Amino acid sequence: MDSNGDDLSTTARNRAHAPGPDAPVAVELAGVAKRYDGAVAVEDVNLEIREGEFFTLVGPSGCGKTTTLRLIAGFETATEGTVRFGGRDVSGLPPEDRDVGVVFQNYALFPHMTVGENVAYGLNFADPPGGVTREERVAELLELVDLPGTADRDPDSLSGGQRQRVAMARAIAPGPDLLLLDEPMSALDAQLRERLRVQIRTIQRELGITTVYVTHDQEEALAISDRVAVMRGGTPDQVAPPRTVYREPDSRFVAEFVGDNNVFSGTAVDAAGSTGNDVLAVDIDGETLRVATGPGADGTGRGDEPNPDSGDRVTFCVRPEHLEIDRSSNAVRATVESAEFLGETTRVHLDWDGTPLVVRTRDPLTGTVAVGFHPDDAHVIDVERL
Amino acid sequence: MSDDPVDDDGTPDNTSGDTRDDDPEASAASGQRRTARVRDRLERRVLAALALGTLGVLLVVFYYPVATVLVESVVVDGVVTLGVFVELLRDPFYFGDLARVFAGENPLTVARDFLGPDRRIGIIGFTAYQAALSTLVSVALGVPLAYLLARFEFRGRRTLRSLTILPFVLPSIMVAVGFVATFGRTGTLNSVLGALGLPPVELMFTLEAILIAHAFYNAPLVARVTTAAWESVDASAIETARSLGAGPLRAFYDVVAPQVYPAVLMGAALTFVFTFGTFPIVLALGGFQLATVEVFIYRLVRDLNYAEAAALAVVELVISLAVLFAYLRYEAKHTVQSGGVRPLPRKPLVPPVNTVREWLPRAGLGVYAVVASFVFIAPIASMILASVTGGDGALTLEHYRFLLDRQETGAAFQVRPWPAIRNSLVFAAASALVALPMGVVIAVVTTREYLGRKLVGTLAMAPFAVSGILVGLGLLRGLVFGVEIGGWRIAIAGSAAIVAAHAVSGYPFVVRTVAPGLESLDRSLIESARALGASRSRVVRDIELPLVWPGVVAGAAFAVAISMGEFTSTIVLATGADAYTMPIAIERFIGRRLGPATAMGVVLLVVTAISFVVIERLGGDYSGL
Incomplete structure (x- = not known):
């Protein structure tokens, strides 16, 4: 990364x-x-x-x-x-x-x-x-x-x-x-x-x-x-x-039009700063995922959204190539639905309790897998103040 | 156009602040922009001016004359009345038993009488009857030709296909002469029958001869529109039907027929309208015994009974337009849009395998070929043969010699060949010069997108549907006899009126040949040229004109040929004048001397063919027709 x-x-x-x-x-x-x-x-x-x-x-x-x-x-x-x-x-x-x-x-x-x-x-x-x-x-x-x-x-x-x-x-x-x-x-x-x-x-x-x-x-x-x-x-x-x-x-x-993407929406459960400097915890239907928000609205490109407060609605995305299989932390369990063999990689479609996910892997997958990402690989698109 | 913020060089209201007085480049640019704007506006004005000019010509030579006829039928001795119409409608001579209904009799009684043995159908009934029969015969002869052209591959297919436009340009009076030479008492048919030891038949002045002559004209038209529709059937649609379980016949019925059927109906509707307004053929082959409405209007005009002629012409127009309108309503509802990307593969004429299913359609086409060659080739061949055959059956040039003698010694009131040829050529050239710009402008105006385009298109193409007698009568009464405008009497010469009438009957063909080229012209070609620096008018010269040129040439060839063969309005306008043309000369000969009429017919054929080929040399494309 x-x-x-x-x-x-x-x-x-x-x-x-x-x-x-x-x-x-x-x-x-x-x-x-x-x-x-x-x-x-x-x-x-x-x-x-x-x-x-x-x-x-x-x-x-x-x-x-x-x-x-x-x-x-x-x-x-x-x-x-x-x-x-x-x-x-x-x-x-x-x-x-x-x-x-x-x-x-x-x-x-x-x-x-x-x-x-x-x-x-x-x-x-x-x-x-x-x-x-x-x-x-x-x-x-x-x-x-x-x-x-x-x-x-x-x-x-x-x-x-x-x-x-x-x-x-x-x-x-x-x-x-x-x-x-x-x-x-x-x-x-x-x-x-x-x-x-x-x-x-x-x-x-x-x-x-x-x-x-x-x-x-x-x-x-x-x-x-x-x-x-x-x-x-x-x-x-x-x-x-x-x-x-x-x-x-x-x-x-833009996130969905340009390339494959996984877009998530959830509620911020920890205000910025309480779990570490740049990482925000987001609750999505009971699962908590951690997302890096960058060093704040300081013009580096990432994180030009305002730092969210607890309870704000947060939308972020993770590219398929950044979703890791068998990840132990910051992961959810999802079921393999289908796979497309593309040559260099395989595009695998997963189902996470009704939310479709797409992952790039080298090897074909079956069954239920743990899939997650490093908080730095997530990009916050939008923060809606409540 | 919205107001441009930059009106003058460096005016303070220029909010962009980029154009400064001291910036020579910017003020030059602003000047350039202004001239460009002026040029753009001018170019738009030019088209508008041309369109208005065309509209003016149409008003003077078509709408005004036709309107005077309409007025003439409702204004008697300065009083507006529908009396002429009422009388016409109640006259069994015109409307047969239907007139009794118009006169107020119980329709049921009339209907019962009509089913009895003494029914009367009147002139209008007879006209409709012969038109309906002609339509049946034309469809029967046209659809097999379409089948042959659309589904089979053979040498000369393209040529045969292009030949189907010929009837448009063959002078009807010449074809009538050909039919007299074929079916007359001493005609080719009876010679052949005699040689076979069969009794002679008398077809002259019978309905059959008229029907066959109408089929000669209209079957190729039916074949043309049907072939186009058949060729646009997408092979994958049939293959889809077959793969879904339909047999070959079922697939034809479900996929091909629905696309071909509307075209057949269109051909039939046009045939009905054309044959309902038929004139030269009935005049020559039927005489007044089998007079149709148009022939009767002509007779009324000749008897100077203008009011009744006008009323009858209006009735005829209403019926023709009603049929056309009904058809257009149908078409709007039933047109099947086909992707038509991959046409059906054509079959060879020689079947690949010897099965009944392969042989049966080909045998049918063989029978058709025999009938068709009789209908389509015999009249022209007979005319040429008759022109070189003497009364004793030997080959002779006496008919041509007669024409030469007449030229040298003919009296002033007699028809001489050279003035006829000269008039025909002059009228053809003059009317083509009028018809070409009119047709091109109308093609441009009707292929642009704007509100009311359909109305403009309909108004501009109306002459297609209005009979030549009506136009001729209108021109005669409206312009040749003169109009009074503000104390000035304005009248045009008979010959000028003939040119006008010919231009009116010719320009729809120009529109038809030019419009497809304009329509298929890719807008990005024009935009590319403009982006490369060409002005709008330069684009017309460099891109649009070269690409539609074949259509323009074809239009010119048609306008000339139509003028040379035009008979209906010419005979109305050429009465008394020495402005007679070749078709009129033929008509004057045909009653008394068939030989010279056929010789004159051959002259007309040759002159028309030469003109057509000369113009054709400039590279024509007839795909629009």
Whole structure:
């Protein structure tokens, strides 16, 4: 188990390329709302996307992630609020004047043009960056997306993955300030998706282009992004780096949407401090479980909820990989319901007096087992004062 | 559009505080934004202006003329009255025994008399009767063709499938000539019967000839809509039914039939409406003995009895619209949405195994092929054959020579071939020029999402359902005879009215060919182009137009062909004028000289085919029809 300090340093190490929090803001959405005939698509959206950042909007369908992207692209006009690029209000600006590159889910390659003509289309309205000719720019980009020599082919003759890369090349060709990707891989099979997301990330780093990525796939979002906005019901629920979103979800929704999770709710039976500095005892239907609350509301990320008093309602979560089998303390007894063999691990579904639990183990389990966790591995999501 | 907070460069009310007077980049951006806004607004205005223009043309050449006919039927000598209608409804000549009910007799007595031997059905009854029979024959000939096209794979299947659109463009009067050449006393049928030692049959001026001619036109239509529905049946739906225990027949009955049946009904409804308003075929094959409503309206117009003609036209329109409306109500309730992802596999024409179950349907199709080739090929072949056959049965070019002689020595009142050809070409080109923009604009307007789109679509497509006689009569009475507006008398020439009428009958085809392309146009293509820097109008030029171009070309080919073959409104408008077209020339010949009529028919066929092929060269796609 990492301590808080370790946690931060690993994050920093893995985000070596990511722009720091003091990088200039490239895109800002301030109090943005979009309504259609009274129905809310997005509401109360406040986001700051930094220059060079790979920023992902993730959430279930209907959460407003695509609408948010379309508001940034200029395909939709906000009902309320302001969209700014580099501090400049772009609200009235049509998409062709926003210097954005867009890749759609279905790629939207122009079927009546060759691959080369597709990639060159944006160069009708902007000079190729770097003082090269159109042809050189097209060749350069097809090289970049690993499709050299395909300029004369018809989009129809390409595979899904190839089309996706042509769409990327086309979006990047005029040298946009901002790259917008709307579920660009959801039509591809899982293996190809994993390969392509590495490629997209590499290209993005190479060009240092600010990128907004929309996906419903939380695993993809965690894998590819510098920061993630988890959206729900038209509003971002949590905006943070992937690790923070995974380890320290701000809400029950984020905890359950991002990865597998075990969420518990119970009553605090010991006020903070009485059982030790950081550990809180929570009573759940007669069982008492101990949960670390962190050193208090001091801004380390964990524990920004207020320290609970006795009798408060506490919601916390424990990841399946942190639930230990045959643990003697801080454990409950649960019955094995079913198991899914996933290769490296097995996902085991347990039943604890009607509450479903999910555990990751190496070996299959049967019967009734003791299952528990180290208090440090629990994360308090919410404290409700009574 | 909501008010933009940034109205001017650096005005104090700019709350964002990002646009400063001393920031050249920001004020340039603001200027750019303003021009972009203006451009966006302009582009939206352009579409609105085009839509209004189209609406204006429609009002002048369709709704106004049709409205004048409606008014004419209820205003007699300046007094509003329903007298003409009442008289019409009580006239057994039109309504048969039903007129007695309208006249106030006990319906039961009338019904008893109607079941007796001296029933009268009147002109309207007869029109409905022949339309119903024509519909039966068309469905009987159309459904097997759909079965063949949807379920079998063979060489030329695609060609055969595209041929089913031909009847739309074949001039009806030419087809009528073909039928006379087939079924006439000295026609092909009797020659064949004679050669086989069988007695001759007399089919001219009989109901049978009319029914077969109607089937020639409408069976391909039935086949077309039915094939489309059949092809959209999802194979996995049938496989699901089979796996749940249904036998092949049961699976057909439960899965295929419910999806195909509404299409057959749609074909039948359209056939009924078309044949209810039939004109050239009955005029040529039935004469006034077997007159339908439309033929009678024409006769009333010729006798200058406009009020009665107008009233009769209105009655006809009401009946046609009622049938269409009933059908649309049915369709709205019964349309089966099919996933249609995986079509049924097609079977080879040669059965893979020799079993009765494999052979039986194929044998049926064989019989069908014989009947169909007689119905569909014989008329055209007979016409061509008759045009080169003399009275003695020997091959001759005398009919074509007659046309040339007539061209050189014909009197002013006689029909000469060259003016007919020239008029046809000029009218076709002019009406296509009107119909194309109208059709494209209506296609754009009806494929966008907005409130009242259905109403706009219905109003724009109404000319499809309104008879040519009614439009022609309206144009004649409303515009050619002139209208008085504020002391000015406005009248248009007969030829201009003909162009207008042709454009009105042609543009629905443009809408039908262009709309599917627009509808299937992926919005993200347009958005991609805009994100890459293209303005809205540039997107129209670079993306939308190239992608719908095949539909536009097909629409143009149709508009031209429809104009060349148009007969119904032309004959109303060409009375007295020398604005006659090829179909009118054929009609003037057909009564007296069949030979020259067939020769003229061949000329029409050739000119139409050449025009069609020339336009086709630009790359047409007819999938919308």
